[in-house]
Amino acid sequence: MASRRATHDTLWRRIALTPTILVFLAMSILPTLNLMAMSVNEISWVDGKAVWSYVGFTHYARLAEDSLLIAGLKNTAIFAIAGVAAQVLLGFLLAWAVSRIARGRVLYRTIFILPILVPGILIGAVWKLMLNYDFGLVNGFIGVFGIHPVDWLGTRAWALPSVIMVDIWHWTPFCFLLLLAGFESLPQDVQEAARVDGAGTWAEMRYVLIPMMMPVIAVTFLFRLVTSLKVFDEIYLLTGGGPGSATEVISYTIYRTFFTQDRMGYGSAMSVTVLFFISLAMIGVLMAGKRGRNAA
Amino acid sequence: MMPFEKRVVPFFHLFLIAISIFVLVPFVWIIAAGFKTQISLLQGEIFFTPTLASFREVLFSRTTEFMDNTFNSLVVATASTIGICIVATLGGYAIERLGTSRLVVHALLGWAIVFHMVPPITLVAAWFPLYRELGLDNTYFGLALAHVAVHLPMALWLMANFVREVPVELEEAARIDGCTTPYLIWKVIVPLVAPGLAATAILTFIFSWNEFAVALNLTAKQTATVPVAIAKFAQGYEIKYGEMAATAALSLVPALAFLLFGQRYIVKGLTTGAVK
DSSP states (O other): OTTOOOOOOHHHHHHHHHHHHHHHIIIIIHHHHHHHHHHTEEEEEETTEEEEEEOTTHHHHHHTTOHHHHHHHHHHHHHHHHHHHHHHHHHHHHHHHHHHOSSSHHHHHHHHHHHHHSOHHHHHHHHHHHTOTTTOHHHHHHHHTTOOOOOTTTSHHHHHHHHHHHHHHHHHHHHHHHHHHHHHTSOHHHHHHHHHTTOOHHHHIIIIIHHHHHHHHHHHHHHHHHHHTTOOHHHHHHTTTOSTTTTOOHHHHHHIIIIISOOHHHHHHHHHHHHHHHHHHHHHHHHHHHHHHHHO | OOOHHHHHHHHHHHHHHHHHHHHHHHHHHHHHHHTSOHHHHHTTOSSOOOOOHHHHHHHHSSSOOHHHHHHHHHHHHHHHHHHHHHHHHHHHHHHHHSOOOHHHHHHHHHHHHHHHHSOHHHHHHHHHHHHHHHTOTTSHHHHHHHHHHHHHHHHHHHHHHHHHTSOHHHHHHHHHTTOOHHHHIIIIIHHHTHHHHHHHHHHHHHHHHHOOHHHHHHOOTTTOOHHHHHHHHTTSSSOOHHHHHHHHHHHTHHHHHHHHHSHHHHHHHHHTTTOO
């Protein structure tokens, strides 16, 4: 900070920052305030005009008893933690393998990046067909081994694991990419020194690679966790939250309440609650990170 | 004895090839499904006679809206990308080099983090009533503006990182030569951050092209983008699987094009800030 000699061109500073601050005010502060106002009102549409009537905090009082919302929170937590843990682990192994080979790096990277660039809704469409009970490739594949076809998305027991599997397929490449960049930025001499000292592959992994990669692993994990909590597109196409509430996730609950059931007041209360808890979680994570860094 | 590293390399390749197949099979399968007839698809045939019927239906039939959807996606993605590049370059430069107070910088970055964590659906819920009031729903401008807001945090974060890498000495030299701030941004900063700007632009374009939750709720028939159209296919009473697969295959084209021609920038954009 100290070495950064900034120029104090006040006029141009204001001009350059204005667009950012305008987007900030118009698209987040103002709508958030509106969202809070809506959450204490019942809103109905009369002749295309919104009619508000004040109901106090009754919407919030109802949240704790909403079984669909509770199922959504539980499933989102399972989805995010199980999915992301698997993605980081698999991504780490892939990145490690790619960093150790001389030929074919770019080819593997090209193939692995593909799922990241594809629309989430397209992933949903592809896997909806792949997991189809009658003609999907997955049932065709297990049929070769004599296993009976499974209704992957239509049974309570399989729906959530199936959706998590699709998410692992979709996002492991992103973890791979970040972790590969991490491996490539590690200093080579430390690894060589470990090898000269006679460290085997396992010892090198345990005492050199994993400790040195820890910051990148943590960033990857957090980054994916954050985006995983937002999941919507894939669920929308694959299961629509079903069967029953087996794959209900928080984004989908809000979508259904606010947009398809037109319960805007109640949906706003849900949104505000989610905003609140996400901010709280963020503060918790930042503080834990700080303590971790201080301890290290 | 061969060193351990050498002996183990074939196993690495075996592992990586297995995963590559796992990644590629769904894409190959969906493209193949686009060339199948509905009957052949429903019977799960592996060997089939390819037909262009589904693609023809999606591209040229009288009832198809795929071309309109593609046009809508192009308009919205291009407009929001241009908007974001301008706002984020100016904003990133102001944050890094124009002596913006730390309070403002922290407020902006904190906002960017929270905004990045919030499910887009809560944002749409917040925008929707205001959009209805202002008549911005179902307009290109409304959706492009929403996409600017959704992806600006990432773009601002990236551009601030890229501007930080420009040596301050270059700027000072230009100032001594009598360069004014707007001229400096245009003639010194922009050319130097051009690769970073390209990375930001490509990612913004792809994310806007892919975005579904916002587009679903802020568009109607006239402005629906490609992802919204794909979702529609899966929801009819009688799903036209062949056309759904053909549409899916066609919407892969931009991702493939960017992967082939802009991979360097994509990698740069996705990994910046995570590793340092």
